Amino acid sequence: MLVNVEKETKLFGQSIRQNIRVTFNYEVHFTHNIFNLKNPTLAQAIASDGEKKTKKIIALIDAGLLEFCPYLLAQLTNYTKFYAEVITLAAEPMLIPGGEAAKNEPKLLEQIHQLIEAAGICRHSYLLAIGGGAVLDLVGYAAATAHRGVRLIRIPTTVLAQNDSGIGVKNGINAFGKKNFLGTFAPPYAVINDSAFLTTLCDRDWRSGIAEAVKVALIKDANFFDFIHAHTTALAHRDMDSMQQLIYFCAQLHLEHIAKAGDPFEIGSSRPLDFGHWAAHKLEQLTDYRLRHGEAVAIGIALDSTYSYLLGMLSHSEWQKILKTLAGLGFTLYVPELAEQSSPKNTRCLFRGLTEFREHLGGELTLTLLQRIGKGVEVHEVDLSLYKQAISLLREFEKQQQMLLKRN
Amino acid sequence: MLVNVEKETKLFGQSIRQNIRVTFNYEVHFTHNIFNLKNPTLAQAIASDGEKKTKKIIALIDAGLLEFCPYLLAQLTNYTKFYAEVITLAAEPMLIPGGEAAKNEPKLLEQIHQLIEAAGICRHSYLLAIGGGAVLDLVGYAAATAHRGVRLIRIPTTVLAQNDSGIGVKNGINAFGKKNFLGTFAPPYAVINDSAFLTTLCDRDWRSGIAEAVKVALIKDANFFDFIHAHTTALAHRDMDSMQQLIYFCAQLHLEHIAKAGDPFEIGSSRPLDFGHWAAHKLEQLTDYRLRHGEAVAIGIALDSTYSYLLGMLSHSEWQKILKTLAGLGFTLYVPELAEQSSPKNTRCLFRGLTEFREHLGGELTLTLLQRIGKGVEVHEVDLSLYKQAISLLREFEKQQQMLLKRN
Known part of the structure; x- marks a missing residue:
C-alpha cells in the first residue's frame, strides 16, 4: 500500500472514506424468581462470556422495590455466594430512588460513576440494574460512559421496562427540563425479565x-x-398468563424492529x-x-x-x-x-x-x-x-x- | 409470526437472541486554509448530508489557537455568511482551554451541553470542534451524549490529532484522576485536516x-x-511536505485498522x-x-x-x-x-x-x-x-x- 509513497506529494483535496460496521449481540431471557438458588439464568448469562475468571458485579437497585421484596438484598448476596465461581459482589448494592426522579438528579449519575471506580469495575465486569425504566435508563447511561462502556445486565421489574424500554438500545437522563436530553445508544450485555417482579406492581x-x-x-x-x-x-x-404472553410477543416485535428496520x-x-x-x-x-x-x-x-x-x-x-x-x-x-x-x-x-x-x-x-x-x-x-x-x-x-x- | 400465540403458555426459560448491526460512514478530508472563502470543503461536507435546509452549526474552539490565528473567529463568521445557504452559526463560538486541562474540568462538559440546548442544536445540526486532541475529546464526548448524539465535525489542529486521535472513534474526559475514565465510542460526521494549522505548533x-x-x-x-x-x-x-505525507499515510493505516481489525x-x-x-x-x-x-x-x-x-x-x-x-x-x-x-x-x-x-x-x-x-x-x-x-x-x-x- 505504501510502495508509491514518494509519488504522492499533492494531498490537498484528498479524502479517505471510512466505513465501520459494528455488531452487537445480546439475549433477552424470560424467567421466574431470578435469585432463587436453583435458577441459573443470571450465572449462566455471565458465564457465557467465555472468560474463565470470576467476574466482579455491582448491583444498582430501584429503592421502591425493597418495600415489596424485603429480602431482595439478602437473596442477591446468597445468590452470589452460591455462584461464587462465576460472580463476586464487588461492592454493597446501591439503592436508587425509583421513577422519573432518578433521571432528574445529576448527582446520582456521578455516584454511580464513583461506585464503578471505587469497586474497580472494568469493561469485563458487570453492572446489574434492577428496577423500572427510569432506573434502567440512568444506570444504562452511567454504564455506557464509564470506561467507554462497562457491561450492563438489565433486570426490568415493570411491564413497561420488560416489554419496551428495558430491552432496547437506549439510555438517558433528563437535563435542562428536557426528557432524555443526555444519553447514548448502547446495547446491554443481556436482559433478564423476571415475571415475579410484576406481582409487586400497583394497578x-x-x-x-x-x-x-x-x-x-x-x-x-x-x-x-x-x-x-x-x-x-x-x-x-391482572391475569399473569395473558401478561406473560403480551410481554413476550411485544418484546419479540420490538427487538425485531430494532434489528431489522435498518x-x-x-x-x-x-x-x-x-x-x-x-x-x-x-x-x-x-x-x-x-x-x-x-x-x-x-x-x-x-x-x-x-x-x-x-x-x-x-x-x-x-x-x-x-x-x-x-x-x-x-x-x-x-x-x-x-x-x-x-x-x-x-x-x-x-x-x-x-x-x-x-x-x-x-x-x-x-x-x-x-x-x-x-x-x-x-x-x-x-x-x-x-x-x-x-x-x-x-x-x-x-x-x-x-x-x-x-x-x- | 403470532398465529400460534395461544399455544405458547410456558415461556420461562425462553430467550430471544438479539443481533444488531450498525454501519457508520465518515470522510477524512485533507485541505489547506479551511476558512478561506474559496475553500468549499467544509460547506460541501455539510451539504453532502443530502438534507436541503440550512444547517445550524456551533463552533467550539481551542483557546490557545487564537494566539496564532487571531483572525480565526472573524474568518469563521465570514465563511458561514458566504455559505449561508448551507450553514448558519447558531451561537457565538465557545472558547475552550487547550491541552489536558480541557479534560479535567467537568464544568466545561456541562457548559457545552448548555450551549447545545440553548442554540437548539438537534441530531441533524453540527458541532465544529477546532483544536488539539484534548479539546476534540471533550467536545466529542459532549456531542455524543447530547440528544444521544449530535453530528460532530472534527477539525484537528495538531499532528497528533490529525494522524491519530482526531480521526478515530473515541472521545472522553478524565475523572477520579484517571485518564479517559468517562467517554464513549462515537464516530464523527466528518474530519477535516487543515495543514495550515500545523504551522502554529511549537517544536x-x-x-x-x-x-x-x-x-x-x-x-x-x-x-x-x-x-x-x-x-x-x-x-x-519541520519540512511540511514530509509531514503532510506522514499524516496522510498514518491516518490511512489508522482508519484501515479501525475498520478492518474487527x-x-x-x-x-x-x-x-x-x-x-x-x-x-x-x-x-x-x-x-x-x-x-x-x-x-x-x-x-x-x-x-x-x-x-x-x-x-x-x-x-x-x-x-x-x-x-x-x-x-x-x-x-x-x-x-x-x-x-x-x-x-x-x-x-x-x-x-x-x-x-x-x-x-x-x-x-x-x-x-x-x-x-x-x-x-x-x-x-x-x-x-x-x-x-x-x-x-x-x-x-x-x-x-x-x-x-x-x-x-
Whole structure:
C-alpha cells in the first residue's frame, strides 16, 4: 500500500472514506424468581462470556422495590455466594430512588460513576440494574460512559421496562427540563425479565406497560392487536398468563424492529416506534408527570388513531376498536391538558409537543400514523384543525365511557 | 409470526437472541486554509448530508489557537455568511482551554451541553470542534451524549490529532484522576485536516505527533517505518511536505485498522494500537503531565521495543534502528520516572501502569510487542526483571545520545 509513497506529494483535496460496521449481540431471557438458588439464568448469562475468571458485579437497585421484596438484598448476596465461581459482589448494592426522579438528579449519575471506580469495575465486569425504566435508563447511561462502556445486565421489574424500554438500545437522563436530553445508544450485555417482579406492581403500573404493547401491535402486527383485544378483560384483571404472553410477543416485535428496520441508532429522522409519543411526552410534562408514561402513551395512541381516522385512513370500526380496547384496559383517554391549544409557540400548548418532538429527533418532522390496524405510515405534515377535532372526539368518547361506568 | 400465540403458555426459560448491526460512514478530508472563502470543503461536507435546509452549526474552539490565528473567529463568521445557504452559526463560538486541562474540568462538559440546548442544536445540526486532541475529546464526548448524539465535525489542529486521535472513534474526559475514565465510542460526521494549522505548533507539539506514526508503522507497515526513517532529519526540521505525507499515510493505516481489525468499539481485550501505551499513560501521570502524550509514547515505544529485543523477537539492528529514528526525531528516550520500580502495588511505581492498563481495557492483560519492524504480536504475560533490564538499556542509550549531542 505504501510502495508509491514518494509519488504522492499533492494531498490537498484528498479524502479517505471510512466505513465501520459494528455488531452487537445480546439475549433477552424470560424467567421466574431470578435469585432463587436453583435458577441459573443470571450465572449462566455471565458465564457465557467465555472468560474463565470470576467476574466482579455491582448491583444498582430501584429503592421502591425493597418495600415489596424485603429480602431482595439478602437473596442477591446468597445468590452470589452460591455462584461464587462465576460472580463476586464487588461492592454493597446501591439503592436508587425509583421513577422519573432518578433521571432528574445529576448527582446520582456521578455516584454511580464513583461506585464503578471505587469497586474497580472494568469493561469485563458487570453492572446489574434492577428496577423500572427510569432506573434502567440512568444506570444504562452511567454504564455506557464509564470506561467507554462497562457491561450492563438489565433486570426490568415493570411491564413497561420488560416489554419496551428495558430491552432496547437506549439510555438517558433528563437535563435542562428536557426528557432524555443526555444519553447514548448502547446495547446491554443481556436482559433478564423476571415475571415475579410484576406481582409487586400497583394497578396503574401494571396497566401502563400495556400501552406500549398496544402501540407496537397497531403499527406492526394486526394479529397481536387481536390478541390484546381478545384479552382485554383478562389483562385488566391482572391475569399473569395473558401478561406473560403480551410481554413476550411485544418484546419479540420490538427487538425485531430494532434489528431489522435498518437504523438501530436512529441516525435518520424516522422513528415509527414513536407512534403516539409526540403528544405523550408533552402531556407528561403538562401534567407535571401526574400521568405515568404509559398512561400518556395511551392518550397519544388514542389521539393519533383518531387523527388517522379523520384523515380517512382508518375505518370507523377500526378506530372504535382501538379506543374501546384502550378503555377496556382501564386507560382514561382524555385529560384537560389536551385542551391547551393556545399557540404552538407557547410552551404550555399541546401542539408545541410537535416542535419539541422534531427538535429531539432532528431533521424534518416525521410522525407515524395508522394506515390500518397493524400498519403504520409516516407523514411529514400535520393539520392542526383536524387535530383539534380529534381532541373533541376523544372528549366525547371519554364522557360516554364515564357514563357507561356510572350506569354499571 | 403470532398465529400460534395461544399455544405458547410456558415461556420461562425462553430467550430471544438479539443481533444488531450498525454501519457508520465518515470522510477524512485533507485541505489547506479551511476558512478561506474559496475553500468549499467544509460547506460541501455539510451539504453532502443530502438534507436541503440550512444547517445550524456551533463552533467550539481551542483557546490557545487564537494566539496564532487571531483572525480565526472573524474568518469563521465570514465563511458561514458566504455559505449561508448551507450553514448558519447558531451561537457565538465557545472558547475552550487547550491541552489536558480541557479534560479535567467537568464544568466545561456541562457548559457545552448548555450551549447545545440553548442554540437548539438537534441530531441533524453540527458541532465544529477546532483544536488539539484534548479539546476534540471533550467536545466529542459532549456531542455524543447530547440528544444521544449530535453530528460532530472534527477539525484537528495538531499532528497528533490529525494522524491519530482526531480521526478515530473515541472521545472522553478524565475523572477520579484517571485518564479517559468517562467517554464513549462515537464516530464523527466528518474530519477535516487543515495543514495550515500545523504551522502554529511549537517544536514539541510538532514532534509529539510523530510518535503515533512511528507506533503504527512499527506494528503495521515496515515500508512506512522506512519512510519515517528516511525522513527523520526533514521531519525534525519541520519540512511540511514530509509531514503532510506522514499524516496522510498514518491516518490511512489508522482508519484501515479501525475498520478492518474487527473490533472498532473494543468489545474484546485486544488493542494493538496501544503498543507502547501502558508505560506512556503511566509516565504522563508520574511526570504530572510534564511529558506531552507523544513524548511519553516515544519512551513507551522505545521501552517495549527494547523489551521485544531482550525477548529475542527483534534483532539488534532493528532495535537500534528504532531507537535511533526516535532520537533523530528529537525525542528523549529516558526520564527519571522510569526508575520508579518499588512495587506494582505502589501507585508511584511504573509497573503499576500494567495493572491500570489491564483494568481500563478489562479482562486479561494484553500487551502488543514487536515480532519484527512492521509486525506487532500480542502477549499476556510480562517479565518484570527483563523490563528493568530494558529500562537500564534505555538509560545507557540516552546517555550516549547526550554525549553525542555535546560533542557535535
